[in-house]
Amino acid sequence: DAGVIQSPRHEVTEMGQEVTLRCKPISGHNSLFWYRQTMMRGLELLIYFNNNVPIDDSGMPEDRFSAKMPNASFSTLKIQPSEPRDSAVYFCASSHGLAGTLRTVSYEQYFGPGTRLTVT
Amino acid sequence: TQLLEQSPQFLSIQEGENLTVYCNSSSVFSSLQWYRQEPGEGPVLLVTVVTGGEVKKLKRLTFQFGDARKDSSLHITAAQPGDTGLYLCAGDPVNTGTASKLTFGTGTRLQVTL
Numbered sequence: 172d173a174g175v176i177q178s179p180r181h182e183v184t185e186m187g188q189e190v191t192l193r194c195k196p197i198s199g200h201n202s203l204f205w206y207r208q209t210m211m212r213g214l215e216l217l218i219y220f221n222n223n224v225p226i227d228d229s230g231m232p233e234d235r236f237s238a239k240m241p242n243a244s245f246s247t248l249k250i251q252p253s254e255p256r257d258s259a260v261y262f263c264a265s266s267h268g269l270a271g272t273l274r275t276v277s278y279e280q281y282f283g284p285g286t287r288l289t290v291t
Numbered sequence: 292t293q294l295l296e297q298s299p300q301f302l303s304i305q306e307g308e309n310l311t312v313y314c315n316s317s318s319v320f321s322s323l324q325w326y327r328q329e330p331g332e333g334p335v336l337l338v339t340v341v342t343g344g345e346v347k348k349l350k351r352l353t354f355q356f357g358d359a360r361k362d363s364s365l366h367i368t369a370a371q372p373g374d375t376g377l378y379l380c381a382g383d384p385v386n387t388g389t390a391s392k393l394t395f396g397t398g399t400r401l402q403v404t405l
Contacts, residue, residue: 175333206395214334214379214395227392262333279324280393282333 196265314380
């Protein structure tokens with residue numbers, strides 16, 4: 172089975188441009204997470220979806236960031252306009268999740284290879 | 292915000308040495324996971340610990356969850372160059388709802404040389 176697929180793997184853009192990162196989760200997983208990783212701040216959760224519905228976007232830095240999940244097999248993270256401080260590696264991860272039930276153990280999150288974004 | 296502090300931040304050792312990485316928080320977690328991340332790749336799950344005081348072994352790696360479920364440790368025996376990577380602990384806060392929202396630690400970067 173294919174793992175989580177992210178595209179592009181590398182993106183270099185100029186400040187002010189729109190950037191769209193794409194993610195295809197593992198088939199059958201119903202939770203999807205977007206993370207950002209930098210040396211200074213480590214791995215930060217930006218937003219996560221359960222059954223295609225955004226559950227918590229409190230980690231989204233500001234209105235320039237938006238994420239969508241139009242169906243169970245595709246999600247996008249968009250930055251408009253991009254700024255140099257957005258430079259980071261962006262990861263998408265997916266996992267099983269039991270919507271509507273209390274659970275006691277976290278499910279394993281499967282991470283994609285990441286998109287390295289450089290904004291100049 | 293529930294923070295997970297890892298120590299040390301960086302560790303450079305020679306092949307064959309033993310080491311311990313710590314993950315500490317003031318908050319209680321219902322479970323805790325350890326991931327390893329290699330350069331250019333995403334984190335990969337190593338283990339999940341659930342019960343306070345639990346010890347799990349994965350070959351040369353030993354994981355322990357604190358009795359109060361606020362801290363954890365990872366011990367590597369006879370480290371090998373293949374153990375090189377970024378080690379991340381991730382806690383599952385108590386009573387967060389329906390999906391697995393993890394809080395990741397600050398990370399420990401390990402380098403094992405010949």
